[in-house]
Amino acid sequence: MSDIITITNVVKKYGEKTALNGLNLTVREGELFGFLGPNGAGKTTTVRCVTSLTNFQEGTIIVDGHDAVKDQVEAKKVMGLIQQQISLDKDLTIRENMISHAMYHMMNKKDRDAKIKELSDYFDLGEYLDKPVDSLSGGWKKRAAIVCAALHSPKVLFLDEPTSGLDVNARRLLWDIIKLMNQKGTTIFLTTHYIEEAELLCDRVGIIDHGKIIALDTPAALCESVGKYAVEYMVDKNTKYKYFKDQDEAKQFASTLDVSNNVLLRRTNLEDVFVELTGTHVGV
Amino acid sequence: MGNFFKQVYYISWADLMFMKHNFWNILIMTVMSPLLYLIAFGYGLRTGTSDIGVPYVAFVIPGIVALSSLSSSFASTSTRMNVQRLYYKSFDEMMMCPLSTSAIVFGKCMLGLIRGLLGCSLMYALGMVLEPEYISFNVLVVASILMSCMVFSMLGMTAALLAKSHQSMATFNSLIILPMNFLCGTFFSVDSLNPIFQAILYCLPLTHASQCIRSAALPDYLDFTWLSFAALFIFGLAFYVINYHLLKTRKV
Numbered sequence: 001m002s003d004i005i006t007i008t009n010v011v012k013k014y015g016e017k018t019a020l021n022g023l024n025l026t027v028r029e030g031e032l033f034g035f036l037g038p039n040g041a042g043k044t045t046t047v048r049c050v051t052s053l054t055n056f057q058e059g060t061i062i063v064d065g066h067d068a069v070k071d072q073v074e075a076k077k078v079m080g081l082i083q084q085q086i087s088l089d090k091d092l093t094i095r096e097n098m099i100s101h102a103m104y105h106m107m108n109k110k111d112r113d114a115k116i117k118e119l120s121d122y123f124d125l126g127e128y129l130d131k132p133v134d135s136l137s138g139g140w141k142k143r144a145a146i147v148c149a150a151l152h153s154p155k156v157l158f159l160d161e162p163t164s165g166l167d168v169n170a171r172r173l174l175w176d177i178i179k180l181m182n183q184k185g186t187t188i189f190l191t192t193h194y195i196e197e198a199e200l201l202c203d204r205v206g207i208i209d210h211g212k213i214i215a216l217d218t219p220a221a222l223c224e225s226v227g228k229y230a231v232e233y234m235v236d237k238n239t240k241y242k243y244f245k246d247q248d249e250a251k252q253f254a255s256t257l258d259v260s261n262n263v264l265l266r267r268t269n270l271e272d273v274f275v276e277l278t279g280t281h282v283g284v
Numbered sequence: 285m286g287n288f289f290k291q292v293y294y295i296s297w298a299d300l301m302f303m304k305h306n307f308w309n310i311l312i313m314t315v316m317s318p319l320l321y322l323i324a325f326g327y328g329l330r331t332g333t334s335d336i337g338v339p340y341v342a343f344v345i346p347g348i349v350a351l352s353s354l355s356s357s358f359a360s361t362s363t364r365m366n367v368q369r370l371y372y373k374s375f376d377e378m379m380m381c382p383l384s385t386s387a388i389v390f391g392k393c394m395l396g397l398i399r400g401l402l403g404c405s406l407m408y409a410l411g412m413v414l415e416p417e418y419i420s421f422n423v424l425v426v427a428s429i430l431m432s433c434m435v436f437s438m439l440g441m442t443a444a445l446l447a448k449s450h451q452s453m454a455t456f457n458s459l460i461i462l463p464m465n466f467l468c469g470t471f472f473s474v475d476s477l478n479p480i481f482q483a484i485l486y487c488l489p490l491t492h493a494s495q496c497i498r499s500a501a502l503p504d505y506l507d508f509t510w511l512s513f514a515a516l517f518i519f520g521l522a523f524y525v526i527n528y529h530l531l532k533t534r535k536v
């Protein structure tokens with residue numbers, strides 16, 4: 001697989017504050033890439049730099065062979081973005097939002113109408129098309145935003161924390177949509193602070209903390225890197241973790257503890273990886 | 285070139301739909317304050333003749349037209365962009381599409397331009413009904429009104445791009461826009477003021493807009509102020525360059 005996004009040594013400062021501190025990252029064509037990190041780690045900033053919504057001080061970003069700064073018009077043609085916050089124009093109807101989006105991509109009326117029909121049928125948005133934005137619930141607004149971003153058939157679709165603020169059902173539905181779009185060939189760049197989401201959906205996961213990538217691999221390989229098996233136990237009201245490559249070793253260690261330690265032997269998950277790498281829990 | 289105009293139209297389409305949905309509200313908002321100014325200043329405060337020998341109403345109407353080009357064009361461009369940028373976040377949606385920066389500058393100015401033209405033409409038409417002997421209609425009137433609306437729409441865009449919050453927008457309004465409304469030769473002739481004050485007022489675009497529109501409207505009494513027209517053009521150009529730069533460097 002070839003690389004569709006290559007980020008090299010990107011430094012982004014907001015005034016004095018450094019949001020991205022020499023970020024290096026590649027995303028492969030066709031993959032479902034998960035970008036995991038706690039709040040404030042720099043996920044949104046990364047997405048905004050790649051999609052040329054903001055400038056950055058150092059480094060280069062190449063999208064599908066185009067420099068994201070110097071050649072941004074070309075780079076923008078292959079990208080679609082669903083922002084963290086709902087970003088529909090609330091003075092317009094859902095359909096008008098879609099039309100306007102297609103216009104920004106210079107689509108002609110015929111292509112535009114066909115694509116709006118195709119995608120809104122696919123997302124069951126048909127009956128909402130001529131309603132004002134605010135008459136839809138959060139999950140449906142998200143879907144409408146996805147349709148807008150996907151109208152021009154982008155090669156890469158960025159979803160910035162698409163499921164935060166949605167209820168469980170809406171989140172599940174969105175996961176299915178994301179998987180389906182990926183299966184149809186769209187590269188997905190999904191940022192999230194939900195570990196479960198990254199683990200469940202993504203081919204590869206990059207973990208970002210304080211504006212730097214601290215790990216990047218498949219979820220399984222990341223778990224393996226700290227040890228496939230985890231023993232979780234309590235000592236003096238503090239939960240401790242220990243990781244083992246080998247299940248028997250883990251069992252052995254667990255057997256040295258007693259019931260008052262609330263011992264739990266389980267598979268290592270991405271959260272463990274995160275804690276091991278950063279020493280903090282996600283979201284803390 | 286055709287592509288450029290298509291981009292401008294496509295960019296402004298969403299704003300035109302917004303205008304279509306809210307047409308009557310917008311119309312009332314656009315004509316209400318100039319009408320009140322006309323009644324209060326034109327008829328209430330002073331009747332009689334102005335320094336240049338026309339009735340005060342004929343003198344003040346071109347000033348009010350200039351004023352409504354400022355208030356309508358500036359307010360609609362800046363408010364709508366501010367809301368799209370800071371609240372709806374839909375401005376970013378547009379910014380990540382493959383559009384040329386100059387098309388964005390012109391496209392986002394269209395709403396203000398059209399609303400300004402709407403307000404100005406209604407007011408001007410009223411002027412021609414009220415003072416048909418004095419106020420005339422010619423190509424310079426059209427050019428001056430068009431130019432003022434464009435300049436103030438561009439200024440509205442600059443203000444919206446620089447505003448960090450809704451509050452900073454309100455401050456800009458009361459510090460710059462409101463004083464301009466009253467002082468820039470809209471209700472009285474700038475030339476009757478002391479020179480220092482005059483010099484300050486000539487640094488503001490509305491002064492030139494009033495001069496152009498008034499001199500174009502009363503050709504039998506005033507020579508067209510080509511210099512003010514040029515000044516207006518330069519203001520427009522400057523605002524365009526600033527907007528272009530702000531968008532291009534993506535500092536916003």
Ligand SMILES: Nc1ncnc2c1ncn2[C@@H]1O[C@H](COP(=O)(O)OP(=O)(O)O)[C@@H](O)[C@H]1O
Pocket residue numbers: 014017018019037038039040041042043044045046
């Ligand atoms: N517009 C901004 N001005 C100043 N600082 C910002 C701005 N946007 C983000 N930051 C800071 O940059 C860091 C990264 O933010 P962000 O990319 O939004 O994180 P995430 O999306 O991972 O939660 C945070 O510390 C945040 O406070």
Ligand SMILES: [Mg+2]
Pocket residue numbers: 043044045084160161
């Ligand atoms: Mg974020």
